[in-house]
Amino acid sequence: EAQVTQNPRYLITVTGKKLTVTCSQNMNHEYMSWYRQDPGLGLRQIYYSMNVEVTDKGDVPEGYKVSRKEKRNFPLILESPSPNQTSLYFCASSLVPNQPQHFGDGTRLSIL
Amino acid sequence: AQSVAQPEDQVNVAEGNPLTVKCTYSVSGNPYLFWYVQYPNRGLQFLLKYITGDNLVKGSYGFEAEFNKSQTSFHLKKPSALVSDSALYFCAVRVPGDDKIIFGKGTRLHILP
Numbered sequence: 001e002a003q004v005t006q007n008p009r010y011l012i013t014v015t016g017k018k019l020t021v022t023c024s025q026n027m028n029h030e031y032m033s034w035y036r037q038d039p040g041l042g043l044r045q046i047y048y049s050m051n052v053e054v055t056d057k058g059d060v061p062e063g064y065k066v067s068r069k070e071k072r073n074f075p076l077i078l079e080s081p082s083p084n085q086t087s088l089y090f091c092a093s094s095l096v097p098n099q100p101q102h103f104g105d106g107t108r109l110s111i112l
Numbered sequence: 113a114q115s116v117a118q119p120e121d122q123v124n125v126a127e128g129n130p131l132t133v134k135c136t137y138s139v140s141g142n143p144y145l146f147w148y149v150q151y152p153n154r155g156l157q158f159l160l161k162y163i164t165g166d167n168l169v170k171g172s173y174g175f176e177a178e179f180n181k182s183q184t185s186f187h188l189k190k191p192s193a194l195v196s197d198s199a200l201y202f203c204a205v206r207v208p209g210d211d212k213i214i215f216g217k218g219t220r221l222h223i224l225p
Binding site: 004031033035040041042043044045048050056058059090092097098099100101102103104105106 | 156161204211
């Protein structure tokens with residue numbers, strides 16, 4: 001089954017404790033992306049990647065890092081999380097940016 | 113600045129009536145436009161897209177959208193609403209000449225039985 005898998009689905013943690021949200025897709029997609037969803041703000045793109053070792057900033061990259069060492073994986077790293085990063089996060093992938101994206105089921109992060 | 117606007121936070125429609133969810137965009141060049149739907153506790157699901165060609169695009173679950181270049185709009189429509197259409201709808205655009213994707217803020221659609 002074609003899917004985008006994110007882990008964990010839920011995480012409560014404290015300010016400053018490094019965390020990683022994993023994302024994996026099994027569709028051999030080139031394009032992968034991370035979004036955060038906040039009430040009243042919709043989805044905002046954090047980072048995206050066109051291919052292995054190619055990543056670019058989206059609209060809200062501050063406080064986040066990503067890596068793309070393999071085509072299928074695109075982890076999101078919060079080196080020093082802060083409460084304003086409490087949000088619902090989605091990973092998505094598509095063959096190219098012009099094509100529809102497949103979304104994971106989301107990761108709800110709470111930073112205390 | 114490149115942007116996507118969904119002017120209505122919420123739309124209420126009686127079951128069986130036609131529905132419209134509005135989307136306007138502001139990008140330079142020819143846009144690639146998408147509609148997605150989000151059900152509670154799930155990721156977004158693709159509904160339809162406009163790349164080039166016919167201005168009326170048909171998608172999943174009986175939805176369609178009309179691309180209007182002069183009005184820079186891409187409104188989502190359905191002739192007869194179902195209660196099961198109640199969800200959060202997002203319009204998105206791929207910025208021409210860039211690889212970014214910009215989403216609107218979303219419109220919550222309530223279909224009243």
